[in-house]
Amino acid sequence: MKELSVAIGVSRPTLSRYFQDPDSVRRSTSERIRRELEKIEYVPNFFATRMNRKTTGLIGVIIPYLNDLFFTNLLQAIESAAMEAGFTVIMQCSHSDPQIEARAAETFMSMSMDGALVVPLGNQSDIKTHERLNARLPYVLVDSRPNTMPDVDFVGTDHPRSTRLITEYLCRVGESPILLGMPRVNFNALERERAYIAVMESLGHEPVVIGTDLVEEGWYFESHGEAVLDAAFARGRFTDRSILCVNDRVAIGALRAASRHGLVPGRGASGGLRIAGHDDYPLCPYTTPALTTVAQDVEKIGRAAVSRLVRKMQGKAEGTSPEIELFDGVLKLRESA
Template identity: 25%
Template sequence: MKATITDVADRAGVSVATVSRVVNGNYPVRRATRARVKAAIAALSYVPNIQARELNMQRSSSIGVVVPGFENMFFAEVLKGIEDRLRQSSYSLLLACAENDSAQEKRCVMDLLARNASGVIVVSPNTETIASDFYADTAGRLPLVFINSYERVPGISYVTSDECGGTRIALEYLLRCGYGHILFVRGEKSDSYRIKEEVYRAIMQEHGTFSEADILNIGAGNSLETVDNTMRALMRRMEKGAVTAVFCCNDMMGAGAVNACKRMGRRMPEDIAVVGYDNTSLSRFIEPKLTTIDQRMAELGAAAAQLMLEKINRETTRDILLENRLVERETTSCRAK
């Protein structure tokens, strides 16, 4: 028979309220008493009733997280950072996938609201959803935190990777290493791609080498087709003229670029350089290993979780900006040029 909180209290020789305080960690309990309660919990294999605890605390112990898709390792590594931080505060995750679709993203948020989530973290929110005022209306109904969104909505906390700075670091590195003709590969419907493209346009125009034809939009940037779509688009573009480098807005596109270079017989880094973005595990798994920009994904997730806890507990709203950094691997080399 399943042990109850009363059974634990009887075995430890304390009140039910004391057991509750030890389980929830919301009130101080003397060390000796806490030890007796934990010993009783272990002996009885007691599992706390989460629903009862939520009724007692009058709030859910779950935080919703919405991601665009599951194919990109970036989101998995951000999720790990979120979960590691929330676990320390006895919160669990309710995960939803927007499938790179604005309407589905709205449904995910509303479903999490209906499930009484204490708040929702949205990773790379869809630009169409933001433009629709959906989040402006929702922010007054539950705590919201955005990861990597650049359109400000009142009442929402933001943790953002400095993708402007990271893109500039990558492009200036390629130019400094002698890779003058740089293609830009992006996806659709994300502020992340738009911000990177603005930096690319500015830098290429500064150097007098900008061409609209050097910007490739491969469509969905976080799908199962991203790698192959990037490879095919690049192969078509490289057939039209000499290219010395490819900057990709994420590592999945970077993997597609590496595959394109291999099929076209272009040596990396001697003939052509490839730079990705994110520093996911994928960048280390492919050959040659991908030079990329590190977005510090676990830190992004942990920071978003911290902002969510602040909104829940203190109703505060603030922003965090994390610097990006270059990770040099085998697809680039200043010595090769």
């Protein structure tokens, strides 16, 4: 600051006020400082300029997977809303590892983030790490709300209602669906499984759940869905059934298994096979056939999460009970069902 003020020819307090708010100094002085800074291509140190402020202007976000376009879209919605609110987003990925998730949380605390948004790993998450994070920073859970964290604000989808929506639809257009689930490590998948069972029983149908056992270590989503149905189709099972997949990535694997066995899911296809998913993964309209699913409103979820977090950071959150905001899913009818 001293060197800059001498080089520009203004006092250090004036230069300091300019960096805090260019409008706080005379217009002619502000323009002079701006021109001189451009000449030397000055770039302020982001962290140094915030060391003496009450706020860093940073929001930390933890997501579980980098290779999932659902989380890419969610992060985009969060970042857009955060920028509009005047904050910068720092993202960390937990890579579906509780230890990495814990390290990311510790990093956010060490950086004095103003707040954090976390998509947890379900009940695998280290509850002690989340308790420390909750004690140190305003923080909100997004997309998944594990049983171990009932006292934390949450923004996500109403999975029981969205699961009912797609299950009832499949029951209307054909034989009642079976559920292609996944190993019980994903909290949202488990919540949808329970919802499916409840809906089927309420409609007088017998729920049938497959695919909850681990096929192979490291196989997740697409590989899991493909392997489970490949084995079933090879034995002649479920080739004429409606199959509700616990999420769209599992459903994409299921579509591949159907193709391998010469099966064409869809309302217009012979044989009765239908395949549907949940989430409206961005590639769903471009699969063959295009995948019927339930869309989560990712844009609203991301913006609502940022809005809630900002209110907490500003001390405007009301009440002591956790605030839960759930959004309805929207049925997306396409060729596969």
